[in-house]
Amino acid sequence: MAMVDAGAMWSAEDTSPGDIEEALRSLLREQYERDRACAPARVLNLVVVVDREWRGEILNRLERVGRYHPSRTILCAVEPGRTTIDATVALTNQDDDNPGDGISLTRERIVLDLGERHIAKLDTIVDPLVVTDIATLVWSPHGHPEALDALLHLSQVVLIDSVNEPDASSAVGRARELAEGAYVVDLAWLRGTPWRERVASTFDPPQWREELGRIDKVTVRHRSDSAIAGVLFCGWLASRLGWEMGSLMQGNGEQHGKAHARRQDVVFTLVPDEGQSVPGLAGVEIGTASGMTIGLDRGPGGLAAHRTDRKGIESNWTVLGASRGESGILGEGIRQALLRDPAYARALGCAAAMLR
Amino acid sequence: MATLEQANPLVEGLERLPVHPTTLVIFGGTGDLAHRKLLPAVYNLAHEGALPERFNLIAVSRSDIPHGDYRAMARESIEQYSRRPPDDQVLDKLLERVRYVPGSFDDDSVFDTLEQELKEFDDEAGIVFNRVFYLSTAPAFFPVIVGKLGEHGLEQIEGAEVRVVIEKPFGTRLQEAADLNRQVLAVLYESQVFRIDHYLGKETVQNMLAFRFANGMFEPIWNRNFIDYVQITAAEDLGIGRRAGYYDSAGALRDLVQNHMLQLLTLLCMEPPVTFDADEVRDEKVKVLHAIRPPRPDEVVRAQFTAGMAEGKEAVGYLEEEGVPPDSRTETYVALRLEVDNWRWAGVPIYLRTGKRLARKVTEIAVTLKPVPHLAFEQQGSVGVQPNQLVMTMQPNEGVSLSLGAKIPGTRMRIRPVNMEFLYGTAFLSQSPEAYERLIMDAMRGDATLFTRDDEVEAQWRIIDPILEDWSSDTDGPLPSYAAGTAGPDEANALLESGQHWRAI
Numbered sequence: 001m002a003m004v005d006a007g008a009m010w011s012a013e014d015t016s017p018g019d020i021e022e023a024l025r026s027l028l029r030e031q032y033e034r035d036r037a038c039a040p041a042r043v044l045n046l047v048v049v050v051d052r053e054w055r056g057e058i059l060n061r062l063e064r065v066g067r068y069h070p071s072r073t074i075l076c077a078v079e080p081g082r083t084t085i086d087a088t089v090a091l092t093n094q095d096d097d098n099p100g101d102g103i104s105l106t107r108e109r110i111v112l113d114l115g116e117r118h119i120a121k122l123d124t125i126v127d128p129l130v131v132t133d134i135a136t137l138v139w140s141p142h143g144h145p146e147a148l149d150a151l152l153h154l155s156q157v158v159l160i161d162s163v164n165e166p167d168a169s170s171a172v173g174r175a176r177e178l179a180e181g182a183y184v185v186d187l188a189w190l191r192g193t194p195w196r197e198r199v200a201s202t203f204d205p206p207q208w209r210e211e212l213g214r215i216d217k218v219t220v221r222h223r224s225d226s227a228i229a230g231v232l233f234c235g236w237l238a239s240r241l242g243w244e245m246g247s248l249m250q251g252n253g254e255q256h257g258k259a260h261a262r263r264q265d266v267v268f269t270l271v272p273d274e275g276q277s278v279p280g281l282a283g284v285e286i287g288t289a290s291g292m293t294i295g296l297d298r299g300p301g302g303l304a305a306h307r308t309d310r311k312g313i314e315s316n317w318t319v320l321g322a323s324r325g326e327s328g329i330l331g332e333g334i335r336q337a338l339l340r341d342p343a344y345a346r347a348l349g350c351a352a353a354m355l356r
Numbered sequence: 357m358a359t360l361e362q363a364n365p366l367v368e369g370l371e372r373l374p375v376h377p378t379t380l381v382i383f384g385g386t387g388d389l390a391h392r393k394l395l396p397a398v399y400n401l402a403h404e405g406a407l408p409e410r411f412n413l414i415a416v417s418r419s420d421i422p423h424g425d426y427r428a429m430a431r432e433s434i435e436q437y438s439r440r441p442p443d444d445q446v447l448d449k450l451l452e453r454v455r456y457v458p459g460s461f462d463d464d465s466v467f468d469t470l471e472q473e474l475k476e477f478d479d480e481a482g483i484v485f486n487r488v489f490y491l492s493t494a495p496a497f498f499p500v501i502v503g504k505l506g507e508h509g510l511e512q513i514e515g516a517e518v519r520v521v522i523e524k525p526f527g528t529r530l531q532e533a534a535d536l537n538r539q540v541l542a543v544l545y546e547s548q549v550f551r552i553d554h555y556l557g558k559e560t561v562q563n564m565l566a567f568r569f570a571n572g573m574f575e576p577i578w579n580r581n582f583i584d585y586v587q588i589t590a591a592e593d594l595g596i597g598r599r600a601g602y603y604d605s606a607g608a609l610r611d612l613v614q615n616h617m618l619q620l621l622t623l624l625c626m627e628p629p630v631t632f633d634a635d636e637v638r639d640e641k642v643k644v645l646h647a648i649r650p651p652r653p654d655e656v657v658r659a660q661f662t663a664g665m666a667e668g669k670e671a672v673g674y675l676e677e678e679g680v681p682p683d684s685r686t687e688t689y690v691a692l693r694l695e696v697d698n699w700r701w702a703g704v705p706i707y708l709r710t711g712k713r714l715a716r717k718v719t720e721i722a723v724t725l726k727p728v729p730h731l732a733f734e735q736q737g738s739v740g741v742q743p744n745q746l747v748m749t750m751q752p753n754e755g756v757s758l759s760l761g762a763k764i765p766g767t768r769m770r771i772r773p774v775n776m777e778f779l780y781g782t783a784f785l786s787q788s789p790e791a792y793e794r795l796i797m798d799a800m801r802g803d804a805t806l807f808t809r810d811d812e813v814e815a816q817w818r819i820i821d822p823i824l825e826d827w828s829s830d831t832d833g834p835l836p837s838y839a840a841g842t843a844g845p846d847e848a849n850a851l852l853e854s855g856q857h858w859r860a861i
Contacts, residue, residue: 039779039782042783043783200366200370201408203364204364237366241366301443301449301450302449317409320450322404343369
């Protein structure tokens with residue numbers, strides 16, 4: 001269970017980054033003198049920029065990410081009209097990370113209340129507070145693009161959720177822009193990981209792998225505000241299979257497009273699913289020129305899979321897996337900050353071609 | 357990009373690679389290992405979406421119970437021992453794919469029923485599932501089950517792979533291990549056999565490979581020119597609990613040295629493999645084992661713990677533990693000195709020690725470097741310059757520490773050792789998965805890197821067997837002893853050379 005040591009806390013009004021950094025060092029020193037079994041985690045800095053009124057909600061989300069906690073979190077809560085910086089620093093000792101190990105991991109949380117006037121130079125406030133020599137991840141869930149731009153040179157990784165952009169075009173555009181300066185971890189992409197894994201798995205046996213070259217139809221259902229999830233999925237297939245993507249067109253509330261594959265054209269359709277309550281994909285169906293179809297839909301205990309082979313024989317099963325929930329997705333985003341997935345950038349490139 | 361004919365182009369960037377649909381058959385499905393480790397591991401893999409996209413489980417055991425009762429038993433095991441609270445929907449769906457075959461392992465009708473169940477799963481899905489037979493039974497049944505699999509034609513199937521996982525212990529003497537290998541390999545190819553040593557599934561043990569072969573700084577000093585001696589310790593603070601039946605027939609040498617500790621030794625001493633393919637890695641490990649001469653009797657110390665204090669409480673001696681024969685001569689402690697006679701390691705003593713009811717629970721490898729050739733400092737007024745020591749700890753505080761000489765602040769040049777520490781838990785976000793989760797997945801995937809090969813297990817026994825032979829002829833007089841809660845018997849100090857000392861436990 002996470003425990004905040006009441007003594008390991010400091011707060012000040014109208015303060016400065018230098019004072020905050022000094023206070024943090026003092027807290028760590030005092031804690032070490034009190035308990036030498038406490039070791040500061042040194043994995044990842046997470047800098048989060050949020051609207052002041054929603055900071056509690058974001059802090060709660062970060063509490064629920066499970067085992068993937070950053071080691072130092074710097075939360076910048078932006079309050080309109082504020083001219084000074086207030087700060088709270090807390091050390092959290094989590095002794096359930098390594099049960100029985102005898103050490104307790106310390107994580108540091110700095111909450112800064114600051115104003116809009118600080119955003120353009122946010123890097124000068126955050127820079128003294130990040131742990132050097134470990135990766136820094138920046139996340140700005142409530143917009144504030146100028147804050148992201150200011151922090152980009154401090155960070156190696158940017159966490160985004162393309163579902164939050166107004167439309168798929170602006171989502172792809174923003175992700176590509178950010179990718180020029182940092183590695184981008186996109187929660188919209190991570191929500192699709194089980195779907196990509198399962199499709200890859202279905203086509204893995206040699207007899208099915210041959211069918212990859214015969215794919216002629218891809219239908220993706222998504223929550224109505226998650227078209228980007230469908231675009232990224234199609235972009236992934238296109239980038240892996242070497243399709244040349246044509247533009248998406250609107251029609252009957254759906255989006256349609258064509259891709260040129262080596263042997264034939266592929267028709268792809270993105271269909272909003274009003275019944276889907278969580279962001280991301282609701283179902284995927286892939287058909288081949290030889291008459292085979294495979295489908296995956298959300299279901300209890302995993303993904304409900306169905307397949308029709310060339311002879312028309314149908315088969316249904318469940319691909320086991322628990323829903324990660326939005327907290328789990330965020331935790332996965334934090335974990336992915338330390339890994340590199342080359343497939344995303346390529347999928348993004350094909351997605352851009354679909355949205356020309 | 358790879359062509360469609362060559363490889364699956366969809367797997368790039370995926371952390372979890374596809375695994376062919378699999379039916380896992382656990383022989384001993386109602387046993388303790390299945391109850392506490394295997395079923396929870398399978399559930400956790402299902403929870404994470406890591407199992408093959410289509411998966412079935414068949415448990416085989418003596419208890420005459422229907423499928424439904426077994427499913428209820430499996431649910432209970434998972435709820436009690438899973439490392440995370442189970443998700444009801446995932447658990448329900450997993451248990452739908454579980455069947456149970458009752459009967460004795462030497463009964464042909466059991467294998468007929470098993471064959472029928474396997475075929476039903478295949479027919480229902482319209483594909484041929486891979487088969488993984490997991491032998492989680494008493495060792496006496498290993499050759500029986502493998503033999504029956506062969507007799508019933510279950511050792512191979514067209515269009516899919518058949519693999520057999522064999523739990524430890526793999527034999528209790530060299531001849532027994534060799535016989536077992538012969539019996540198993542009369543039915544199966546070596547590539548189908550996965551001999552478990554769950555130590556190899558531990559993340560920190562695997563990290564030794566990364567530590568040695570992903571860091572250029574250690575290789576230049578990793579040899580006889582710089583290393584003075586090595587100590588490998590696997591100390592346990594607990595007694596034998598309710599395992600008297602097993603432990604008294606095994607003892608510390610068979611329980612830990614023959615398998616786990618020799619694995620650690622080979623990972624420490626092996627040459628860099630050309631690739632991390634299973635056989636490349638195992639070839640290098642076997643070379644190390646072949647270079648080890650069995651120790652002479654005066655290079656081995658065995659002992660039994662007597663009553664003492666452990667964790668502030670009185671602890672009974674081994675002979676007073678429940679189920680232990682009062683005249684037992686089974687060792688609860690063993691220390692030995694080995695040498696790896698090759699160009700890299702010749703002349704470097706490698707000390708192994710393990711025991712029950714020692715002062716602390718710790719598994720570590722300590723590499724002590726040779727002292728500096730000349731010391732320009734006065735050592736008066738300090739503990740002085742000590743040789744550098746690199747300690748890799750597997751448990752409990754997984755990590756690596758390096759002791760360095762540093763100047764004590766003040767006007768005089770006084771030196772004392774300080775530690776530079778890396779703690780695994782501080783540098784990674786995630787917990788290590790259970791060793792069994794990793795090993796079950798590797799077996800389903802067909803990756804044998806973390807499993808013991810036939811020649812490897814026999815090479816291990818070739819080192820251990822002469823010790824057992826010597827002990828079997830020494831049946832008189834009491835064994836050396838040590839009080840529970842201490843660091844072990846004083847006799848172990850006699851193994852060390854002048855200037856060397858055991859690390860504190």
